Amino acid sequence: xxxxxxxxxxxxxxxxxxxxxxxxxxxxxxxxxxxxxxxxxxxxxxxxxxxxxxxxxxxxxxxxxxxxxxxxxxxxxxxxxxxxxxxxxxxxxxxxxxxxxxxxxxxxxx
Amino acid sequence: xxxxxxxxxxxxxxxxxxxxxxxxxxxxxxxxxxxxxxxxxxxxxxxxxxxxxxxxxxxxxxxxxxxxxxxxxxxxxxxxxxxxxxxxxxxxxxxxxxxxxxxxxxxxxxxxxxxxxxxxxxxxxxxxxxxxxxxxxxxxxxxxxxxxxxxxxxxxxxxxxxxxxxxxxxxxxxxxxxxxxxxxxxxxxxxxxxxxxxxxxxxxxxxxxxxxxxxxxxxxxxxxxxxxxxxxxxxxxxxxxxxxxxxxxxxxxxxxxxxxxxxxxxxxxxxxxxxxxxxxxxxxxxxxxxxxxxxxxxxxxxxxxxxxxxxxxxxxxxxxxxxxxxxxxxxxxxxxxxxxxxxxxxxxxxxxxxxxxxxxxxxxxxxxxxxxxxxxxxxxxxxxxxxxxxxxxxxxxxxxxxxxxxxxxxxxxxxxxxxxxxxxxxxxxxxxxxxxxxxxxxxxxxxxxxxxxxxxxxxxxxxxxxxxxxxxxxxxxxxxxxxxxxxxxxxxxxxxxxxxxxxxxx
Numbered sequence: 001x002x003x004x005x006x007x008x009x010x011x012x013x014x015x016x017x018x019x020x021x022x023x024x025x026x027x028x029x030x031x032x033x034x035x036x037x038x039x040x041x042x043x044x045x046x047x048x049x050x051x052x053x054x055x056x057x058x059x060x061x062x063x064x065x066x067x068x069x070x071x072x073x074x075x076x077x078x079x080x081x082x083x084x085x086x087x088x089x090x091x092x093x094x095x096x097x098x099x100x101x102x103x104x105x106x107x108x109x110x
Numbered sequence: 111x112x113x114x115x116x117x118x119x120x121x122x123x124x125x126x127x128x129x130x131x132x133x134x135x136x137x138x139x140x141x142x143x144x145x146x147x148x149x150x151x152x153x154x155x156x157x158x159x160x161x162x163x164x165x166x167x168x169x170x171x172x173x174x175x176x177x178x179x180x181x182x183x184x185x186x187x188x189x190x191x192x193x194x195x196x197x198x199x200x201x202x203x204x205x206x207x208x209x210x211x212x213x214x215x216x217x218x219x220x221x222x223x224x225x226x227x228x229x230x231x232x233x234x235x236x237x238x239x240x241x242x243x244x245x246x247x248x249x250x251x252x253x254x255x256x257x258x259x260x261x262x263x264x265x266x267x268x269x270x271x272x273x274x275x276x277x278x279x280x281x282x283x284x285x286x287x288x289x290x291x292x293x294x295x296x297x298x299x300x301x302x303x304x305x306x307x308x309x310x311x312x313x314x315x316x317x318x319x320x321x322x323x324x325x326x327x328x329x330x331x332x333x334x335x336x337x338x339x340x341x342x343x344x345x346x347x348x349x350x351x352x353x354x355x356x357x358x359x360x361x362x363x364x365x366x367x368x369x370x371x372x373x374x375x376x377x378x379x380x381x382x383x384x385x386x387x388x389x390x391x392x393x394x395x396x397x398x399x400x401x402x403x404x405x406x407x408x409x410x411x412x413x414x415x416x417x418x419x420x421x422x423x424x425x426x427x428x429x430x431x432x433x434x435x436x437x438x439x440x441x442x443x444x445x446x447x448x449x450x451x452x453x454x455x456x457x458x459x460x461x462x463x464x465x466x467x468x469x470x471x472x473x474x475x476x477x478x479x480x481x482x483x484x485x486x487x488x489x490x491x492x493x494x495x496x497x498x499x500x501x502x503x504x505x506x507x508x509x510x511x512x513x514x515x516x517x518x519x520x521x522x523x524x525x526x527x528x529x530x531x532x533x534x535x536x537x538x539x540x541x542x543x544x545x546x547x548x549x550x551x552x553x554x555x556x557x558x559x560x561x562x563x564x565x566x567x568x569x570x571x572x573x574x575x576x577x578x579x580x581x582x583x584x585x586x587x588x589x590x591x592x593x594x595x596x597x598x599x600x601x602x603x604x605x606x607x608x609x610x611x612x613x614x615x616x
Contacts, residue, residue: 005443020276065397066440072300073447079297080454083278 003107004061008071010100011054013078017097018047020082030090051075116267123263128466128490130256132497133239135459137250139501141305142452143232145437145445146578148194150229153569153578154512157223160572161196163215165372166359168198171218173358173377175211176200181381189374191215192392196574197223225522226512231530232505237312240527244316250309251317257306261299268292287465294458301451302458308435311428337425348384355381356412362389365405369418370395377409385409391418393438398429460498467491467546492541492549499553500537502589506560506582507533513567547596554593561586 020026022043027035035043054074059067085093143150152158161168172188180186183202187210191198201210212223238246265271275296278289295302315322315330326332358375366372369391376388388404403418421429433439437448467490474487511529515522541549561582569575 001441002443016276023276026276062440062444066444069397069434070440070444070447072304073451076298076301077447077450077454079276080294083276083293083297086276087278087280 001061003103004057005070007103007107008054008057008061009074009078010097010103011050011057012071012074013082014097014100015047015050015054016075016079016082017094018043018050020047020086021094022047026086029086030094119263119266123260123267124466126256126263127260127462130253130260131459131463132493133249134253134257135456135463135497136239136501137236137253138452138456138459139505140232141236142449142456143505144229144236145449145452146581147229147233149574149578150232150509151226152195152197152572153575154226154228154509155197155223156513156567156569156575157221158197158212159214159216159221160574161191161198161215163191163198165190165192165362168215169358169362169375171215172198172200172213173355175213175218175220176202176380184379186377186380187374188376190372192371192373194574196572224512224517227508227523227526228512231508231527237309240531247313247316251313254306254310258303258310261295261302261306264295265299268296271296284465284468287461287468291458291461291465294454294461298451298454298458302455304434305452305455308431311431312435314428337419337421349379349382351383352381353383353385353410355385355409356387356407358387361387361407361412364414365389365391369405376404380409383410386415393436394440397433397439398426399433399436399438400429463494463498467494491546492538495541495546495549495553496534496538499550499557500534500541503537503553503557503560504530504534506557506564509564509582510560547599551593551597554589554596558586558590558593561589 021030021035022040024035024040027040055068055071058071058074061067062070082093085096168191169188172190173186176183176186176188180200180202185203187201189195189197189199189201196215198213198215199210200213203209211220213219214221234240237250239249240246241249274289274292276293278286278293280286282289310317315333319328322328322330322333326336355377358377362372362375369389371392371394373390373392375390378384378386378388385408387407387409389407390404391400393400398421400418405414405418406416407413408415437445467487470487470490474484508526508530511526515525515529519525537553540553544552563586564582565579570579
């Protein structure tokens with residue numbers, strides 16, 4: 001349950017991050033250069049996909065009745081954390097997505 | 111009349127938000143605290159031991175106590191220890207007019223527990239504002255409508271909703287406040303809309319009674335019976351013949367297998383041939399709020415008399431909406447999601463209130479503005495401090511009062527409530543006589559200290575109480591950071607209290 005919940009949070013954060021980085025001004029905010037159009041398309045697609053995965057994980061944790069309720073909360077909160085981190089520690093905001101492979105590793109090996 | 115549609119909406123959002131925002135903030139804060147009402151109850155009544163006793167043992171001890179002391183009562187109620195409320199409580203008489211006794215779940219002996227309003231106060235204040243009769247429910251309903259209007263007008267006047275979806279620019283004064291107000295409102299918009307709308311649905315029969323008036327001639331009981339919630343007829347004759355009560359434990363197991371975790375049970379006409387055992391599920395086994403549902407067993411034979419009712423589509427829809435508001439489902443992770451979302455709603459409202467003053471500070475705080483405008487600006491400023499920082503102080507003040515007031519005080523609960531409102535009133539007065547920034551710092555700082563200081567009352571051996579103290583500690587540290595930031599905000603008048611929203615959002 002807690003692992004699935006954590007996965008739902010991480011995927012929601014990754015999704016919000018990818019959608020955010022798919023926007024010109026926020027990509028520039030982190031990397032100080034413009035975003036190639038191809039990268040932007042990939043980021044946006046990956047963002048929506050990650051949000052969908054987050055929904056699946058929330059539904060695994062709570063079932064399909066309660067899962068979507070949690071999913072909305074998780075997306076909102078992940079988005080707000082991202083918005084608050086970006087202006088202060090932009091690289092950290094992006095780096096947090098590194099927790100996702102760690103979570104995946106735990107899922108596989110633990 | 112304002113010139114354009116957007117300007118009218120902006121006018122409505124600004125003034126509606128300011129005037130009703132003060133009470134809305136109080137409603138949101140107490141509602142957020144009410145997410146952990148049982149935990150707060152437990153903290154505020156330190157005499158209740160942490161149990162670890164199984165429900166079956168606790169049920170046997172409760173019935174043993176009732177057989178010894180209340181064998182003739184017409185109705186027994188038993189609240190069993192659960193994950194969130196480890197106390198064992200027995201009561202006799204009606205739900206409203208009965209008397210309740212706390213038992214030690216280990217020994218089955220009565221224990222003296224101080225009277226306290228507990229976290230229930232926050233729950234009740236959240237929808238009644240502690241007003242008499244139904245008035246509070248109507249006031250809160252009206253405020254919920256204002257909140258909905260503020261959300262919709264807010265969407266209309268936020269021109270760059272998608273463009274600035276992820277935008278927050280700190281240390282820019284008014285700009286930062288507006289950014290934070292927008293980000294916290296837009297990102298949590300699903301939560302804001304859901305919680306406000308479902309809040310209205312809870313009392314729909316009070317707000318819009320026309321349907322029941324027309325179809326059931328205003329008879330709410332007939333309406334609930336038509337939904338299948340009717341009580342079984344009580345067998346009057348049998349209730350006078352003595353009977354042998356069956357063992358309740360196997361019935362608890364049977365009910366638990368069908369309904370999920372159990373919160374307690376009632377025995378009507380115990381020790382008679384007409385005894386009925388009603389077993390209640392915990393509220394959180396499904397989204398739909400299952401308040402009032404029970405499995406009913408014959409008290410002598412142990413036969414199942416009636417199962418919980420299946421709701422039809424319309425009542426089920428209402429129950430699900432109510433359940434979404436009550437947030438009893440999904441266990442502790444869900445509870446925390448609701449708590450954090452609620453806390454951010456509070457900060458969103460507070461940031462809007464502060465924004466009102468930040469925006470006008472330059473114009474009205476200077477000596478050149480005319481006297482009456484300056485006076486009104488001051489009123490808004492004082493109310494902001496008293497209703498935001500002051501309310502937070504009053505909430506933590508209630509927790510302190512529950513531990514500091516003498517245990518043997520008569521009408522102790524009343525004094526706790528008086529302490530809450532007293533602290534709130536003092537905070538308003540304090541805000542009125544101190545310069546605005548000093549008042550913010552002093553009230554937020556004191557609130558932070560009181561939150562962090564909750565640990566001094568001990569009782570930390572118990573997981574639930576530990577959680578309350580730890581959570582209060584974290585909130586205290588955050589409030590302390592806010593106070594520190596207000597104190598040290600750049601003194602340049604143009605960028606008054608810049609950047610405070612940063613910590614407030616953390």
